[in-house]
Amino acid sequence: MEQLNLLLEGFSGALSPMNLLWVLIGCLIGTAVGVLPGLGSSMAVALLLPMTFALDPTAAFILFAGVYFGGLFGDSTMGILMNTPGQASAIATTIEGHAMAKAGRAPQALAVAAIGAFIGGMAASVVVVFLAPTLADLSANFGPAEFFALSLLAFGAISSVVADSVVKGLTALALGLIVATVGIDAISGAERLTAGSMNLFDGISLVVVAVGMLALGEILHVVTRIRRDPKPEQLGASGDRAYLSKSEIKEAIPAWGRGTAIGLPFGVIPVGGAEVPTFLAYDVERRIDRRRKVPVFGRGALRGVAAPEAAGNSTTGMAMGALLALGLPVSATAAIMLAAFRQYGLQPGPLLFDNSPELVWALLASFFIAMIVLLIINLPFAHLWAKLLLVPPPYLYGSIVLFCVLGVYATGLSRFDLLLFLAIGCLGFAMRRYDVPVAPLLIGMVLGPLAETSMRDALLGSNGDYAIFVSGPIPLVLYALLLIVVGLKARQVLVGRARRDV
Template identity: 50%
Template sequence: MNALNSLLDGFGTALTPVNLLWAALGVLLGTAIGVLPGIGPAMAVALLLPVTYGLDPTGAFIMFAGIYYGAMFGGSTTSILLNTPGESAAVVAAMEGNPMAKAGRGAQALAAAAIGHFAGGMIGTTLLVALAPTVADLAVDIGAPDYFAIMVLAFIAVTSVLGSSRIRGLASLLIGLTLGLVGLDQMTGQQRLTFGSLQLADGIDVVIVAVGLFAIGEALWVAAHLRRTTGEAIPVGRPWLGRGDVKRTWKSWLRGPFIGFPFGAIPAGGAEIPTFLSYVTEKRLSRHKDEFGKGAIEGVAGPEAAASASAAGTLVSMLTLGLPTTAVAAVMLAAFQQYGIQPGPLLFEREPDLVWGLIASLFVGMVLLLALNLPLAPVWAKLLRIPRPYLYAGILFFAALGAYAVGGEVIDLVILLIIGLIGFGMRRYGLPVLPAVIGVILGPAAEQQLRRALQISDGSVTGLVDTPFSVTVYAVVVLLLAWPLVRKPVMRGRGRTTRT
């Protein structure tokens, strides 16, 4: 059991006092930021990036793992107590959790969510330990054409699976690819889109793009449409569960992760689909079907476990292939690039301490999350009452701090604002933000792999499809592209037309 030995070494790294401190700090910060209304996990992780700049990579990623899970848990607290889900994955938590809170069972809803996150994280991370080294071993032999194929798949998946308008998804992707082109060409040193500016020759930092699109864009967008009357958060005591509740939910906690994990690993929108599938499953299997919609505890427990496990699934493709399948994973990939580390099959060979320390700290973070969040829930609930002007002023403040900390350049703040305004416009006209971020992060890498592959094949395009792996990936791409054409007649048969 090679993976088990490596994992034990990982625990050796994760359980040193300093790293434990980073993990605890990450969980607390992640939950605190994630609870704040209007801040989803992706923005939380982007805003907290600068916190890790001064740390060594291992400490930074241990802290990051805590932030990731903490932010996801914080988000479900918001939707249960405020009924205003910040992101699509939390919609399901609001569907049953909020009626429970209204009926005075908020403490039970939060406990079901917290334990669901714990169960999902534990099972998901165990599956990650079992699968990731195998995937990395299989992927270690793949070459430039295969990498290029995977990245094409990521581009197509992010524009056609997510969101509902392909044209707008593609427009967003192309904006991202354009931003990624700025700077010196990696292979020849040729200046591209720099307009003679020295600052632009270094390229636009991905962190600035992510913070600009996620944080500044969102803050400006909300500012233009700020709701003058905000919803009232329901006060809540310390979460606990009675024996009857545990009896109803333990199966849901165990079922959810197996629905969530596989969806996290493929580029299909992260936790959105599995939480919904888990909800439907719980509804079908429950003996209390009549309670669904009015506050059925299984409807909180299952989907929350699924969401948490899908986060672990996301890490499989992020760590072994360097393929981000969600917005949070995209921001984490940007963080890896900050340290000059390229996630991919070789990561497990080159940086075993870091990878296994990170995976072990996922387990540690999960325990900390449960231990800290159950007693602290009433405190988190108070955060929901923060006045909105302070909340969005704070987002702008920390976004500026993060962008300035990247390189200490004022020009970065101006670029941040411009990208934020682009993000504002994208929100106004329904252009999804994620394809742009994926384009900036993967675009330069995809170009490099493409050129490498064509160099090997001496310019022949067949060099891109000369391995079984790449052919398989392109087949999946074709399927994704053909799907609407197949779906169209079906939908029309139902008397509804959907375009693009």
């Protein structure tokens, strides 16, 4: 059991006082942004990115992991109490969770959600520990053709799944890919799309795009709505501690299990994070519920809270595994973390496990610590987190905007970056307003260079013969997966149309 020894060594690294502190800070920030509607872990990671360059890589990634997981613990709290999910991954939980809160069972819903998130995250971390090195070995054999197929799979999956229309997803992806081509071409040294401006020679910084898209775009979206939409009301979140009765636990256990199982595979499929698996888990529970004598869905079903939460966190855990072992980001948050690895000169993928084992295993060990910390700060204190809403929105968003410009300014000390940031923020707002997803843009920007270089390397190696792209089992499998994803989406669209016609 080589992995267990490595993991134990990882724990000795992760349990150092400083790293424990970073886990705690990450979990607190993650839960806080998860709880606050309109903020999400992707925004928090984008804002933290420029601030973490002062840290050593292990500390930085432990912090990011805490934020990433914490967001998923916190987002359901507000969904359950106020029917305002903190981020998209909590929408599925909110449906039954809020119904439970209306029926006066808010503490139970919060507890089931927190424990579900804990179980999903723990299970995923265990799977990652045993599977990630194998995945890394597998990807060690990847050549340019394989990497190109992998990035095509990521592009296809992300742009077809996250949007209501594939065209919108592809639009965001194309914008991201175009942004990634700006600057000096790595292979030929040619200057591309810079319009002769010195400011663009090194390309457009991901910090500028991520903070503009995810933070400023979202803030502009919130500010144009805040005085127009009715304010949600907080439901009787009594200060009671959440005690689950034995029968309630018995009821929730199968749902936790099913949710975890549904979420795990989605961690390696780039569908933009935990939103899709949480809805799938919700749907499965609802179908099972319909077969019962007395269906409880719609009136506050425990299982409708348990399964999506477990699914969300198991997806996130696996996503971290896919990021470490394959260098494949499945969501906007993971894309920013991948960029962070590169900023430290680290390349996630097979080499990472060989070159920086102490970082990888300390990070994996910190997942387990983060889960426990998150359970402790969320299970008994959920109603305290709800108090965060007492921060007046003007001051909250004022501080966030200041942190945005601070982060952007800190990366380049240039006013040009700030102008670009403002333009990208406006673009992010327009995209949100007209339902164009932003995740494909970030994935495209981060994976674009990999896709382009591997495509050109493959063609250079084959003297321009396009058959190189289908000459091996791994690319064919990846293309088959891509076809399945696109096929499922096409079926969903067609079924949706047929239903509308009836």
